[in-house]
Amino acid sequence: MTEADEHMDFDLEIEPEDEGEEALETELGDPCLVVDDLHVVYRVIGGRAKKEAEKQGTEVREVEVKVPFWRKLLQAGRRHVGAVSEVHAVRGVSFTVRHGESVGIVGINGSGKSTMLRAIAGLIPPRSGSVHVSGEPSLLGVNAALMPQLSGERNIMIGGLALGLTPRQVEEKFDEVVEFAGIGDFVYLPMKTYSSGMGARLRFAISSAASPDILMIDEALATGDAAFKERSKARIEEVRARAGTIFLVSHSISTIEAMCTRVLWMHQGQLVMDGPVHEVAEAYKKFILAQRPAMDPARRRARQRKRAAEAAARRAAEEAELRAAEEAARRKAEEAERKAAEAERKAAEAERKAAEAERKAAEAAAQGPAS
Amino acid sequence: MSGSAPDQIGISRTVSTPTTDAAAPAGAAAGGSAKTPPPPLVPSTTSAERLALAKKHGLRPLNVRPPLGEYIRDLASRWAFIRVLASSTAYARNQNNYLGQLWAVLNPILNAGVYVLIFGVLLKLSRDVDNSIAFIVIGVFMYRFVEASVTGGAKSISGKTQLLRSLHFPRAVLPMSTVLSLLNTLVPAIVVMCAITLLSGFLPTYEMIHVTWWWLLLPAAVALLWVFNTGLAFLMARFVAGTPDLENVLPFVMRVVMYASGVIFPVVSKVDELEMHETARAVVGGILEYQPVAVFLYLVRSVLMQEETIPPSGLMWAIGAAWAVLFFVIGFVVFWRGEERYGRD
Numbered sequence: 001m002t003e004a005d006e007h008m009d010f011d012l013e014i015e016p017e018d019e020g021e022e023a024l025e026t027e028l029g030d031p032c033l034v035v036d037d038l039h040v041v042y043r044v045i046g047g048r049a050k051k052e053a054e055k056q057g058t059e060v061r062e063v064e065v066k067v068p069f070w071r072k073l074l075q076a077g078r079r080h081v082g083a084v085s086e087v088h089a090v091r092g093v094s095f096t097v098r099h100g101e102s103v104g105i106v107g108i109n110g111s112g113k114s115t116m117l118r119a120i121a122g123l124i125p126p127r128s129g130s131v132h133v134s135g136e137p138s139l140l141g142v143n144a145a146l147m148p149q150l151s152g153e154r155n156i157m158i159g160g161l162a163l164g165l166t167p168r169q170v171e172e173k174f175d176e177v178v179e180f181a182g183i184g185d186f187v188y189l190p191m192k193t194y195s196s197g198m199g200a201r202l203r204f205a206i207s208s209a210a211s212p213d214i215l216m217i218d219e220a221l222a223t224g225d226a227a228f229k230e231r232s233k234a235r236i237e238e239v240r241a242r243a244g245t246i247f248l249v250s251h252s253i254s255t256i257e258a259m260c261t262r263v264l265w266m267h268q269g270q271l272v273m274d275g276p277v278h279e280v281a282e283a284y285k286k287f288i289l290a291q292r293p294a295m296d297p298a299r300r301r302a303r304q305r306k307r308a309a310e311a312a313a314r315r316a317a318e319e320a321e322l323r324a325a326e327e328a329a330r331r332k333a334e335e336a337e338r339k340a341a342e343a344e345r346k347a348a349e350a351e352r353k354a355a356e357a358e359r360k361a362a363e364a365a366a367q368g369p370a371s
Numbered sequence: 372m373s374g375s376a377p378d379q380i381g382i383s384r385t386v387s388t389p390t391t392d393a394a395a396p397a398g399a400a401a402g403g404s405a406k407t408p409p410p411p412l413v414p415s416t417t418s419a420e421r422l423a424l425a426k427k428h429g430l431r432p433l434n435v436r437p438p439l440g441e442y443i444r445d446l447a448s449r450w451a452f453i454r455v456l457a458s459s460t461a462y463a464r465n466q467n468n469y470l471g472q473l474w475a476v477l478n479p480i481l482n483a484g485v486y487v488l489i490f491g492v493l494l495k496l497s498r499d500v501d502n503s504i505a506f507i508v509i510g511v512f513m514y515r516f517v518e519a520s521v522t523g524g525a526k527s528i529s530g531k532t533q534l535l536r537s538l539h540f541p542r543a544v545l546p547m548s549t550v551l552s553l554l555n556t557l558v559p560a561i562v563v564m565c566a567i568t569l570l571s572g573f574l575p576t577y578e579m580i581h582v583t584w585w586w587l588l589l590p591a592a593v594a595l596l597w598v599f600n601t602g603l604a605f606l607m608a609r610f611v612a613g614t615p616d617l618e619n620v621l622p623f624v625m626r627v628v629m630y631a632s633g634v635i636f637p638v639v640s641k642v643d644e645l646e647m648h649e650t651a652r653a654v655v656g657g658i659l660e661y662q663p664v665a666v667f668l669y670l671v672r673s674v675l676m677q678e679e680t681i682p683p684s685g686l687m688w689a690i691g692a693a694w695a696v697l698f699f700v701i702g703f704v705v706f707w708r709g710e711e712r713y714g715r716d
Contacts, residue, residue: 030428031424031425031428031430032428032430033430034421034422034424034425034430036418036421036422036425037418092411094414094416094418094421095414096416096421096424118536118537120433121539122433122434122539123535123536123537123538123539123714124536124714125434125711125712125714126434130422130432130433130434131432131433131434132422132425132430132431132432132433133430133431133433134428134429134430134431136539137433137539138539139537139538147459147460147463149463149466149467150459150462150463150466154459157455158452158455158456158459161449161451161452161455161456162452162456162538162540163538164449164539164540166451167451167455190466265408265409267408267411270411270412271411271412272408272409272410272411272412273408273409273412274412283409287406287407287408290406291406
């Protein structure tokens with residue numbers, strides 16, 4: 001689960017630039033991912049969440065671990081000592097995905113979307129059930145391997161190697177990654193100096209550099225400006241054109257509608273709907289709107305206005321940042337040019353002086369024999 | 372794909388929309404109450420059919436531990452990753468200070484200073500050796516490498532759950548790069564160690580230490596220790612990933628090992644002063660003398676110092692090599708056996 005989940009409860013974001021766009025239909029190939037009765041159970045050490053969780057309808061149960069006698073003695077204060085709970089995050093999910101499909105996963109917070117995505121990427125071992133894939137699935141998320149103290153250059157190397165590229169391959173892709181991320185000379189500065197947008201763009205650029213067969217994205221597109229979003233969408237279409245498969249977990253239903261052909265709707269760890277994007281998206285939107293407390297039209301309009309203003313401010317800030325970077329680069333170039341001109345001028349002068357000296361010498365030489 | 376296959380496996384390829392793997396029509400719930408989500412889908416295929424489908428298309432099961440040979444090959448192909456991760460970690464460690472990478476040298480000097488001051492000068496614990504400064508400095512530097520490998524190895528899996536949940540690679544990369552990064556920081560420390568060892572000879576009451584041909588064996592001794600530490604890190608990573616509580620016990624264990632390994636004073640000579648039965652004393656003495664950490668300290672000291680009680684010994688080299696290989700192999704296999712479970716809880 002991402003941090004973003006904790007703040008947004010029932011949300012239905014509409015990104016204006018995604019409105020009306022649709023994902024490319026591509027020809028479907030053979031199955032490339034089969035998920036069979038997948039169960040994922042988290043072991044939570046240090047908490048007894050049963051009562052709290054039951055109130056909220058989440059499936060949490062305490063584990064009955066067979067403990068030896070001596071351990072039972074230790075567990076006298078069971079509330080705080082040796083507390084182990086289990087969270088049954090994914091409860092029996094089965095589906096098949098084919099080459100070239102673009103699958104969106106929707107669901108309210110805590111419905112097990114992210115956990116399932118990680119499980120089908122082979123990153124969280126399931127309790128039972130199995131996942132079969134062709135090729136190597138890759139979750140967009142090298143951020144965990146990156147080190148904020150080190151330069152973007154170094155981090156591109158680390159991230160690329162973590163994804164399984166060879167050092168030579170990373171060097172070959174270096175320029176492409178920098179260009180895709182659009183961070184310019186910042187790549188030689190430590191990553192902690194980056195704005196959050198720049199960091200996110202670099203991470204996306206690195207993780208998609210390996211061109212995987214199955215690309216899984218967890219809310220990664222939420223950051224970045226419109227231009228970057230456009231580029232990422234192009235990158236995603238590229239993967240699909242190579243008969244690769246996309247998984248996308250997003251809170252923005254319009255992003256899902258714009259990028260996916262099929263949607264899985266998860267609720268409390270189970271699959272409740274699976275079908276073409278429009279059908280599921282419609283049903284899901286209805287469900288979300290019904291969950292919202294009634295809001296009078298005036299307040300809703302005010303809220304929409306506020307959101308639009310916020311989005312505009314964000315975009316303006318990003319543009320300003322970009323412009324500032326460009327300005328700095330331009331000034332640097334001008335300075336360099338000026339210096340070059342100066343050097344040239346000096347060189348010309350020196351040459352002129354040399355010529356004069358030569359001329360004088362020649363004159364002197366001419367006078368010499370004369371006198 | 373043959374024409375009859377789709378019917379057998381319950382998936383029709385003729386649908387223009389994406390494959391819906393469920394018996395219930397996708398739109399069915401849309402008509403129902405919007406307040407509640409639709410009921411969970413019942414898959415239209417059975418588990419056996421899905422597995423058959425996966426097999427038919429040559430799909431590879433995830434979360435299955437690879438065979439040992441394949442695992443080793445996979446790990447070997449990630450050597451560049453291990454190296455870059457190690458050097459970056461070592462570099463990042465000192466990146467936030469004004470003095471930056473200078474701390475890689477300053478830190479060991481300060482450390483050695485404290486131990487020499489307390490144990491060498493104030494307590495005079497190492498009266499049995501001719502040059503106690505060299506004895507303590509070598510002991511402390513080498514032991515810190517072991518200790519850091521144990522604590523670092525313990526955290527290499529349990530502290531990186533986020534990384535394990537975002538990327539796919541042989542997990543043995545993490546403990547290996549942890550120890551390699553410690554080796555990176557050890558190199559400047561070893562230079563400091565050699566310098567202090569040599570300079571200590573100029574102090575009045577300490578035996579002079581000369582650079583001999585034996586010094587050439589120092590890299591070999593450090594390499595053996597590195598292999599041994601990597602094995603230790605593998606073991607710790609697996610144990611602590613299973614039982615996080617162990618991490619709280621480790622500092623105490625390491626302190627006991629420190630005093631039992633003769634890091635600061637020759638512990639073997641102290642055994643003779645114990646009041647116990649003759650055979651018991653022989654057993655305790657034997658264990659203290661030939662346990663791995665003591666052996667590696669012996670090797671480094673025998674190479675650098677010209678101490679009469681620590682002569683270069685072929686037997687000790689053989690034992691050291693045996694310990695290193697044994698711990699590495701056992702550690703690696705133990706670690707590999709938990710491979711598919713790392714990152715679960």
